[in-house]
Each structure stands twice: as C-alpha cells, then as structure tokens.
Amino acid sequence: MSLSKRIFQLMLLAYPREFRLEYGSDMTQLFRDCYRDIQRTGLICAIAFWRRMILDVIRTAPLERWEALERRYKTMKNLKGDLIGLVACAAILVATFLLFGYGRRHEIGTIWMFALDAIVTAGVVSNLIIFPLVMATRLSAFRTALWTLLLVNGALLLIATLIGNRADPEFNFSAVFAAYVVSFVFWLTFHWLRSQMRPQLS
C-alpha cells in the first residue's frame, strides 16, 4: 500500500500546486479507499485500476494546469493595467503642474488657473486613494473612482469655500466651483477610459 500511495502522490505532481494543497490529501484518501477495494481482487482488476488512475491524471491535470495559468494571467493583466494607469496618472499630473507654472508666468485667465489647481490637488489626493484601494481590494475600478472623486472634489470645494471666503475678500465661488467640476469630469474620464481598457476580475 505504501508504495502504491507513494506512486500516486508522485502522480499528483502533475496538478498545479494550489490544487494539490486544497485537494491533494482528499485525493490520496480516495485513492487509498479505492485501492483497499481492489486489493482482494485479481491482477487484471489491479491493472484496470491503475489504468483508470493514470488516464484520470492524464485527462484532468492539463485542465487544472490550464485553469491555474488563466487565473495567473488575469492577475498579471490587472497588475499591468494598474501600472500603466499609475504611469499615465503621474504623466497627467506632471503636465498639469507644468501648465500651471506656465499659466502663472504668463498670467493666463483665473478660471483656467483655478481648474489646473483643482486638477492637481484633487488628482493627487484622489489617485492616492483610488489606486491602492483598487489594487488591494479588486473593487470595481470605475465605481471606486467615481465615489472617491466625488468625495475628494466635494471636500476640497468645501474647504476652499470656507477658507477662501475668510482669506480673500474677492473670492470667486463660481470660478472655484467650476474648477472642481472640471477636475471631477477630467479625472472621471481618465478612470473611465482605464476601466474600458482593463478587464475586471469576476
């Protein structure tokens, strides 16, 4: 029995590691039960039994290997998507910072400066929440982005309104409001485009 069990356990190496860890001992137990049943029978039954076990491994191990490969590929694809998103996000922030600097030097209209300011601030705060959250939890990327952007832009608008009114007597609420709407739409469009390109784990 011990040798047969060892041979069967060697055959189990054909299955992926996760499958072996989950079901390996159950499969060995089942093998032992079946082996016990055929021990009292003759040689022909024993040959038929081994033939059945070998064919079973040949039929099912490639399928399990394929499924494990598919799972790994999906995870890799998602990680790749997150990485591309992060790089694109950093590129947008750098470009916005540069535009912001250019606007200051050349005294571009206030509304555009407000919008760039909002995009940078809301972008940094929101994306620092969105990316780790989506990577760690595998929540829906677009929904997470929608609610985070709504909350962050809303909170920043509220803070700007509360502080701006006290600090600056010529505070322009409608310009700041428009700036955060532009920022919200900008980042939401970015995350929507990402979610269209990136497959979701079911």
Added chain:
Amino acid sequence: MAKEKPNPEKLLPLTSSVFHILLALSDGDLHGYGIMQEVAEHTGGQIKLGPGTLYGAIKRLLGNGMIVETDERPDPEMDDERRRYYRLTDFGQQVLKAEVQRISRLVSVAQRKRLLPKRT
C-alpha cells in the same frame, strides 16, 4: 458582497460527471469516496470517477455555489474526521432539476421517434 447566481438554464447541459455528482448529493451529504460509490452504484458500475475528475468537478461546483462543504456529520461514530462532506445547495438543486427536465424532454423526443418504448 454576495455573488449573484446565474440562471440555472444557462449552466446546461451539465457534464456527465457533474450531473452524477449532483444526483448523488441529492439524497444527502456525502464525502468524496461516498460520492464515488454512489455514482458507481446508480450507473451500474459504468461510471467510476477518478480522484482528479471528482475533485476537479467538486472545485468547480464549490466555485459556482452548487455545493457547499459541511461540518455536520451524518454518523459521527462511524466517521473519519479528516473526510470533507459536501452538500447540495438550493441553487445546485435548481440546476439539477433543470438538467433532469432537459433530459426528460430529450427522452420524450426519442419516444416520439420510436427510439424508446413509451412508458405505460
């Protein structure tokens, strides 16, 4: 968040091994060896599930919520604690019924075509 169950009809036709496993579990909770014996018995020994076929199918059935692992033991005194028992869920029952109805419709067609004698 609870995963929404698909329409049972969409999972049909079931593979032969999945159908026989669900059928075996429709009488009550069983462990792997019990399922294998039950399947061999109700197919007259025609189908003998190997360990890979059985546990591959069990993995997929657990994944789509047709069966669950259960801690309850039918007869604790006779039982080996290491064995894992499986139970058919309500969703699994629905899928099994849908498959039985599908097969029954096929049998009716075969009877109309006189490939099978009609039952009296």
